[in-house]
Amino acid sequence: MGRALIRPIVIMGAMYAFLKFVLPNIPGSAEIPASLIILYLLLTLSGIIIFETLSAESKDAFWGPMQRFLTGENIGGLQPLRYGILVLFPVLVGWQTYNATAPSDSPPAENRVIHPAPPGEYTGLANPVPKTPENIMQGKGFYAAFCSPCHGANFDGKGPAARGYNPPPANFADPTTIAMLQESYLFWRIKKGGVGLPIEGMPWKSAMPRWELELPDEWIWKIIMGEYDGAHQTPRTWE
């Protein structure tokens, strides 16, 4: 038993040394990532294990046909398929390894959270401005003056200044923006703007202005009313 263990250990050690110290020094190569070394060692190991443990007795209903297929004994018409698989398997392993290790050529993936959770003090605030036609009208006026260059006169996010901004200004007519949100959420977003977003909202990219520096709260509440009315949406209510 002791001797039987020595050979695998030596082989594994040699393989590791080859991957770690020999291969990286071949011209055109580089340091091999740890995950890849593990994959190579795993393949080597499974080869060794099978080599060491497979015995003549290991035949049963599951294993028998597969064994015959792999060895190609009396499989007749299946022979081409066997060769196909024997060629395909190494090719597939090589291809996947290439994909996994080829240096990435694309910019970092960006998973911006569009609607991150608001700070606690901005949940459940009610709009203190009475919902009168005059207030809605006034809100729409402010919207036209301050918001429409980006969010569009039609509330569709296609204002004349929108094109260069990435992420684009929100489209309020789209049912997945303000219709899904509470008025208090909008109050937070309008007051604090893009720079008020938490890290998952990628604040450094947002062009949404921080309106608290320019507009009084009362105007913001009126704008919210005008925005919902103009976009033909209703705020999500408190559940």
Place this chain on the structure above:
Amino acid sequence: MNPEMLTKWLIRWGGTAAMIAVLTAGAGDGVAQESVAVRAALVTGTLPLDDPNAAAWNNAAPAVFPMSPQVHWPERIQQVTVQDLTVRALHDGTQIAVLLEYADPTEDPDDAAAIEFMVGDKKAHFAHGQPMLLVEGGPVNIWYWKSKDNKGVDLWAKGFGTLRPHEHQDVKAKGEYANGKWRVVFSRSLATDHPDEDAQITPGQFINIAFAVWDGRKDDAGQVIEKGSQKAVSSWWYFRAEPPPDYSGYVYAGVAAVLALGFQFVLIRKLKEGQSA
């Protein structure tokens, strides 16, 4: 566990491990959102550091970015001349040259353009690195060019009102106007001795880049219309100096394929021995 069961278990286990390897190997490919990047090709000849019309630029892939009138913070402007900016870049492993090209119907002394980068590891807001409320931001490095001076100015900012020129002016720039178009080339060494002031460009690494353009034309009263914060702007995009070609992926793939082949060979040989025994 008897030998037969062990064998079965090993085959399944080996197969599963191989499959997991194969599946996870493919997982890195997905990109959630397409981003547009300027890619500076690596060239071996001389870089067109101060020649916006050099033939070498024909080999650089153009990236086009939409521009907006700056309406993010006061003073705003509702209309600007430049709607799109074409950007090309080249590097030679030491120096980088970036070419901005845009349509402008008139050549004016106050025409100007700028490139902005983040400095250091912290994210900076695209508007001059203005402070963010919940995230600690970093500064920005701005490379500025103005027609009447026709040279590069190396600037630094962290928030509005903090814009100042560097003590070390590392950036060169030169513009040429022809056929209703400006072509302005900016150049600098990839790395500088001042990593806390200057953007550092490492081949192979994506960094953020943004742009601004001022059309220096005047109104009837003789006032320049686009000036200061009243300009055409872009948000952050990506920039990368392309790394030297790396063939290690082929080597790894070859090793993996040979190992898989060896695995099959050993397996089949052993199976045949088992059958004939």
